[in-house]
Amino acid sequence: MSHCQSPVWSAPAGQATIAVLGMPNTGKSTFFSQLTGSHAHIGNWPGLTVDLLQADLDLEGRPAQLVDLPGIYDLRGHSEDEAVVRRFLEATPIDLVVVILNASQIDRQLRLALQVRQLGLPAVLLLNMADEARRFGVSIDTERLSSELGLPVLLVSAKYRRGLAQVRQAMVRQLGPAADPSALAGASAASDAEAQPAPIPLLEPILQAGEAELPERMALLLAAAVRLPPQWRDRLTRRLDALLLHPWLGLPLFFLAMALMFQAIYAIGVPLQEALGSLLDAFGKGVLTPLLSGLPPFLKGFLLDALYQGLGTVTAFLPVIFLFFLAMGVLEDSGYLSRAAYLMDAFMERLGLDGRSFVLSLMGFGCNVPAILGTRVMRSSGLRLLSMLIIPFSLCSARLNVFLFMAAAFFPPLQGGLVIFGLYLMSFAAAILTALLFKGRFASDEPLVLELPPYRFPTLRQMLNRAWAEVRHFWFWARRFIIFGVVAVWLLNTLPLGVAPASAASLSGRLGELLQPLLGPIGINPKLTVALLFGFIAKEIVLGGLAVIYGQADPAALGRAVATDVSWTQAVSFMLFTLLYTPCLSTVAVIRSESKRLGFTVFSVLWSLLLAWLVSFVFFQGAGLLQRLGVLG
Amino acid sequence: MRTPPRLADLVPGQSATIGSLAADTGLGQRLAALGLRPGQRVELLRRAGWGGPLHLRVGMTELMLRRRDAARVDLIALDGAA
Ligand SMILES: Nc1nc2c(ncn2[C@@H]2O[C@H](COP(=O)(O)OP(=O)(O)OP(=O)(O)O)[C@@H](O)[C@H]2O)c(=O)[nH]1
Numbered sequence: 119m120s121h122c123q124s125p126v127w128s129a130p131a132g133q134a135t136i137a138v139l140g141m142p143n144t145g146k147s148t149f150f151s152q153l154t155g156s157h158a159h160i161g162n163w164p165g166l167t168v169d170l171l172q173a174d175l176d177l178e179g180r181p182a183q184l185v186d187l188p189g190i191y192d193l194r195g196h197s198e199d200e201a202v203v204r205r206f207l208e209a210t211p212i213d214l215v216v217v218i219l220n221a222s223q224i225d226r227q228l229r230l231a232l233q234v235r236q237l238g239l240p241a242v243l244l245l246n247m248a249d250e251a252r253r254f255g256v257s258i259d260t261e262r263l264s265s266e267l268g269l270p271v272l273l274v275s276a277k278y279r280r281g282l283a284q285v286r287q288a289m290v291r292q293l294g295p296a297a298d299p300s301a302l303a304g305a306s307a308a309s310d311a312e313a314q315p316a317p318i319p320l321l322e323p324i325l326q327a328g329e330a331e332l333p334e335r336m337a338l339l340l341a342a343a344v345r346l347p348p349q350w351r352d353r354l355t356r357r358l359d360a361l362l363l364h365p366w367l368g369l370p371l372f373f374l375a376m377a378l379m380f381q382a383i384y385a386i387g388v389p390l391q392e393a394l395g396s397l398l399d400a401f402g403k404g405v406l407t408p409l410l411s412g413l414p415p416f417l418k419g420f421l422l423d424a425l426y427q428g429l430g431t432v433t434a435f436l437p438v439i440f441l442f443f444l445a446m447g448v449l450e451d452s453g454y455l456s457r458a459a460y461l462m463d464a465f466m467e468r469l470g471l472d473g474r475s476f477v478l479s480l481m482g483f484g485c486n487v488p489a490i491l492g493t494r495v496m497r498s499s500g501l502r503l504l505s506m507l508i509i510p511f512s513l514c515s516a517r518l519n520v521f522l523f524m525a526a527a528f529f530p531p532l533q534g535g536l537v538i539f540g541l542y543l544m545s546f547a548a549a550i551l552t553a554l555l556f557k558g559r560f561a562s563d564e565p566l567v568l569e570l571p572p573y574r575f576p577t578l579r580q581m582l583n584r585a586w587a588e589v590r591h592f593w594f595w596a597r598r599f600i601i602f603g604v605v606a607v608w609l610l611n612t613l614p615l616g617v618a619p620a621s622a623a624s625l626s627g628r629l630g631e632l633l634q635p636l637l638g639p640i641g642i643n644p645k646l647t648v649a650l651l652f653g654f655i656a657k658e659i660v661l662g663g664l665a666v667i668y669g670q671a672d673p674a675a676l677g678r679a680v681a682t683d684v685s686w687t688q689a690v691s692f693m694l695f696t697l698l699y700t701p702c703l704s705t706v707a708v709i710r711s712e713s714k715r716l717g718f719t720v721f722s723v724l725w726s727l728l729l730a731w732l733v734s735f736v737f738f739q740g741a742g743l744l745q746r747l748g749v750l751g
Numbered sequence: 752m753r754t755p756p757r758l759a760d761l762v763p764g765q766s767a768t769i770g771s772l773a774a775d776t777g778l779g780q781r782l783a784a785l786g787l788r789p790g791q792r793v794e795l796l797r798r799a800g801w802g803g804p805l806h807l808r809v810g811m812t813e814l815m816l817r818r819r820d821a822a823r824v825d826l827i828a829l830d831g832a833a
Contacts, residue, residue: 141784191784196777225810226786256811333788346811355813365800460815464803467817473804565778565820567785570806570813 134182134293135210136175139203139234140218141227142189143571145246147171148580149218149276150186153285170206177290182213193233194325198494204321207237211315214240214292216285221245221273222256224344228336231267236328237318241269242288248273248280250572255347262343277577355572362454368461375454376480379445387438388522392673394437398430399671419612420605427662427671428604436589438515442484443588444581451576456568463566469550470557472496472566475505479549482512485592486705490712501562506709507722508549510701513542516657517701521693523661527677528689537690541697548698548729603652603659608666610648626667640734641688642695650695656702687745691738698730756829758795758821759805766794770827778820786810787824 140146154173171186187206188199217234219227224245231243245251245258251273264271270288274281318324362368406426410418449455458480459473466476474495482489489509496502513521521541525534610626617623622631622644629651630644637647645667653660661676668683670676680689700706700723710719744750761767769791772779786809787793796806796813804815 192780195780195784197781223786223811226784226812229784254811359796359806363797363799363806365797368799456815460799460804460806463815463817464799464801467803473815565774565781566804566815566817567778567781567820568815569785570815572813 132181134177134180134213136182136184136214136216136289136293137206137210137212138184138186138216138218139230140189140246141191141220141223141230143569144189144218144220144227145276146186146189146218149216149244149246149274150184151583152276152279152282154184170202177286177293180290180293182289182293184216190230193230193237193321194329207239207317208319208321209317211317212239213315214242214289216242216244216289218244218246218276220247221251221258222247222254224251224256224258225340225346228339229332232332232335232339233325233328235267235269237321237324239318240292240315242285242292243267243269243271244285245271245273246276249275249278254352254572257345259343263339266339266342277580352572358573359457359570362457363460368457372458372461379449380483383438383441383445384518384522387441390437391434391519395430395434395673398433402426402430402671416612416615420608423666423671424605424608425601427665428601428659430662436593438519439484439592440585440589442515444585446481446484447581447584448576451574451580453571453573456570459568460570469553470504470560470562471501471508471553472564473568474566475501475508478505479509479512482509482514484515486510486512486514486701487708488588490705490708493712496562496564498562498564500560501564503713503718504553504556504560504562506713506718507556507560507725508552510705510709510722510726511545511548511552511698513545513697514657514701517697520653520657520660520696523673523677524680524689524693527681528686537693541693544694544697544733548733552725552729603655604662604666606655607648607652607659607663611666639739640695640731641685641691641738642734643684643688645683646688646692650692650699653696654700654703656704657696658702660696687738687741690741691734694737695730695734698733699727756826758793758807758816758824758826759798759818761795761829763795763797765829766792767826768792768828770825772824774820774823778823782816782824785814786812793824793826 138146138150150171150173154175170188173184175182175184185206187203190197190200190203192200193204194200215234217231219231231241234241243263245260251258258273260271260273270292272281272284272288274285276282362371364371402422406422410421413421449458455477459477461473462476463473466472475493478489478492481492486509489512490506493502493505493509496505518538521538525537528534529537607626610629611624613625614623621627626648627644630647633647634644637643637650642650648667649660649663652663661673664680665671665676668676668679670679684692706719706723709722710716713719741750756767758767769787769789771789772782772787774782782788787807791809794808796808798805799815802818804817805821807814807816
């Protein structure tokens, strides 16, 4: 009986539970966010929806909770997501299932709707992407389909908000009248059970029994209600693919597109970031400093130099993050990211990875955390672990920020650009080396079958919503870390009370001194050591930390202060180390939670530290040698 | 008699009918869900260079499949050369 099984999730009394079920990439997330108004993450990457998103919904007075299930191909399938959905259906009483299929692929996707039918769950069938179906010449007789299947069938376009009102009506009708709450309160146990649908204890036997008749049922339904075009009609996709997947033009075009994308992001983002930074700085100097002048110096220092500075560091970051996710969203939604997986697969296969790992590493250039979460699309654990091992080497936007600052402080613009480019190359090299070294330990023979969706035009609204959601997300998780980190650096620098800030007598000075035997040979002095220490928490606080350590808030002045303290080879060594060692505490946290292995997490941290030290050592000592020989300035 | 044609041997633009799948259940199910079932017509659109994946079209779906995995799909009939 159901009381033996603890429900995965259940709604409060009187609230209907509606599950959204469909194949990957059919527009479930889009539908979900259009219907509930919440900004669910959307992407053109099969299987990205992994957490169970849920949201409240009011269906003409009837309260309901909508749950977005992971995209699955087959209710009997073997993947993790398919198991999640089965477990969910077996443990949760569901009032209605909204099945979403891609209308233009109804020829194969109808199977999932038939499986839901076999389970006897109350359902509504939505044929999404009606716009594409029409464009490709697929015509569907929804009335016929509806009467054959015995459930409402509606053609919709979630992305363009077409048909959503009818969907609501159909959902209300299928749910039937709400259980009267007063009757429910006084009702006996029997009628209580009536109001709450019971979950199906075991899906597999039912599905297995129905398996044999599925192909014929499907063929009959398709013959009766669907007309497919004799010829593929998506000429746009045809033509674009001929160019973008061209055997030898494809890859150069891809790299060109990536280079332009990064260029555009930083050409627009960095000035914005600097403007925002100076604005905040001016506000601090012009408004806050006079305002707080009456406070004791310690408190004033804490509020201004630690707290305000920390907040400023996070805030100045937001424009670049917004732009980055905007660009990433356009790539994903247009369908080009799957093509990137196709283009890179031959190379990645040789590294023991696949095209998806490449795409995820690429996402890691924005932020490693979502990229590591994205490895859930892989089934083989070896492949997942190997991908998680290489993703942290992707030069994320937080690290880039440090590099842009250091490059500007130590090099003229042209050389600075080259240094940044070199760091990107180093980032790739570290990932490739790591994959080659460890592919034997984390072997995978997972087959790779990916859908290449037709090219789509992302809508501005969708992209802005998405980028905005990512920025909010960043703000939430990062600000705690960053403020904490900056405050901690400040404390380490000012304690014990009375010492000169960040001097050798302060806590941080002593800590830096302590680590000198290890870090001296790679050119990292005690001050830089403290910056690295806090970079372990998050790279976002490295600059804020340096500002406190050197007692300079203004970026230009800070740059000069650092440049007089350390040599350019020390600076490059610092950058190399920053690039390669642990990206941030959050990355470590998600590696731990995703791999579910402490040993692997520790290994990943140690390996990156070792590699960082070795590379910095080789660079610093090598450059020193060349300088002594007079080859290098 | 020639040996049965294989997916990876098709010329881009050529299509064929699928005979059987010699894949384990996981891969088999995934292929079937994406439309690669016995009796279906499959068209090779292009092959990526350097031994890379194949770009296929089955019914209304386009997908990429590695050559290694494609070797487990047996074809029965070729439908006209390109
Ligand atoms: N043309 C068209 N595209 C749509 C429509 N609905 C969604 N899309 C696009 O389809 C792609 C996939 O949409 P998602 O909402 O991410 O699909 P999903 O089913 O949640 O996919 P997973 O997250 O992989 O499970 C996105 O690029 C959407 O913009 C539609 O009605 N018409």
